[in-house]
Amino acid sequence: MSPESSGRRLDAQARRAQLVAAGLELMGSVPVDQLSADDIARATGVSKGLVFHYFPTTRDLQEAILRSATEELLANLIVDPEASHAEQLRLGIEAFISYIEMAPANYLAMARGWGSDTQLGAVFEEARETVVGLVHSVLGVEALPAGLVIALRGWIAFVEEASLQWLAHDRPISRDALVGFMQATALVWLLPEALAIDALR
Amino acid sequence: MSPESSGRRLDAQARRAQLVAAGLELMGSVPVDQLSADDIARATGVSKGLVFHYFPTTRDLQEAILRSATEELLANLIVDPEASHAEQLRLGIEAFISYIEMAPANYLAMARGWGSDTQLGAVFEEARETVVGLVHSVLGVEALPAGLVIALRGWIAFVEEASLQWLAHDRPISRDALVGFMQATALVWLLPEALAIDALR
Numbered sequence A, B: 001m002s003p004e005s006s007g008r009r010l011d012a013q014a015r016r017a018q019l020v021a022a023g024l025e026l027m028g029s030v031p032v033d034q035l036s037a038d039d040i041a042r043a044t045g046v047s048k049g050l051v052f053h054y055f056p057t058t059r060d061l062q063e064a065i066l067r068s069a070t071e072e073l074l075a076n077l078i079v080d081p082e083a084s085h086a087e088q089l090r091l092g093i094e095a096f097i098s099y100i101e102m103a104p105a106n107y108l109a110m111a112r113g114w115g116s117d118t119q120l121g122a123v124f125e126e127a128r129e130t131v132v133g134l135v136h137s138v139l140g141v142e143a144l145p146a147g148l149v150i151a152l153r154g155w156i157a158f159v160e161e162a163s164l165q166w167l168a169h170d171r172p173i174s175r176d177a178l179v180g181f182m183q184a185t186a187l188v189w190l191l192p193e194a195l196a197i198d199a200l201r
Helices: A012-026 A037-044 A048-054 A058-077 A085-102 A104-112 A118-139 A146-168 A175-200 B012-026 B037-044 B048-054 B058-077 B085-102 B104-112 B118-139 B146-168 B175-199
Strands: none
Touching (some): A058 A085, A058 A118, A085 A146, A085 A175, A146 A175, A146 B146, B085 B118
């Protein structure tokens, strides 16, 4: 149970965390849906059997790694609740861009690496729904109108894709311009438009 | 070479087209990256060996099917060049939504079924770049500014995701409201904003 556990028998929770941490590092170079128990065993010096003891299937292993990466990202999106809505939005977008700037390959693996596998896809769906929930709680309304949910999910896809394109094209515009662009899409235009389409139903 | 080839030996091109057509039908229920030569053989009554004669690997088979679906979609996006820009945009968006309305499972398979596989992923990248090229030619400018390319790719992701969410939530707003929403994002806001961020570089 002591934190200085290197070189000793690790307890179950610490061992799990060690295996997941190794997976997080590998995600920078290998898409998460291609990570194997072999890769993790090699990176940590444990046996493949031990990896499968903690994660019964390769998908379970991949899901734990993907979930850990996603939790890290979501934790960075939760910003100062005392700030204004516009400021919270800006800080959230900046946290997201900083995250992908630190580890672009990792993010590409996260965003693109799940294929049609439903176990890994569920992690992304949960993360995107968590972002919708965050916006919901920031807005402080009772229920989000259906049109606004569609608009928000579309906006999240827009932010993901625009960030990936920005990286793929070697940051052709400044980081501040990109943040301002995303903030403006949400603030100036997206919310009122989304509310308007609900009124048209 | 005759068109009435059922029940007779098909020539190579017709046989290929028959196998791909069977794959297109199966895409409604099976993600394209999970379609097998077995599935195609069973659906068409030919031997698995014959399928592999035309498509050396399963990925080649999947790619041909995905490419055919994508070409069908892109053909629907090319609309009357005599119409105004706003009208061409509206008609293009309507063609896209009509396409996914006809075969939602097919589109889900297309949009989500490629995973981290680069051979299938390349088909999607080409399709999205073709849409950027279409917009480029409609605008009639010499080169698209880098910020506008980022914005356009982001907007395409937005349109894809918003359409999928609209279907997933059983069309909670009217089709016209959805089309109007997508048209407004592009016209009223996206283009001027994209040009403005380029000016900020």
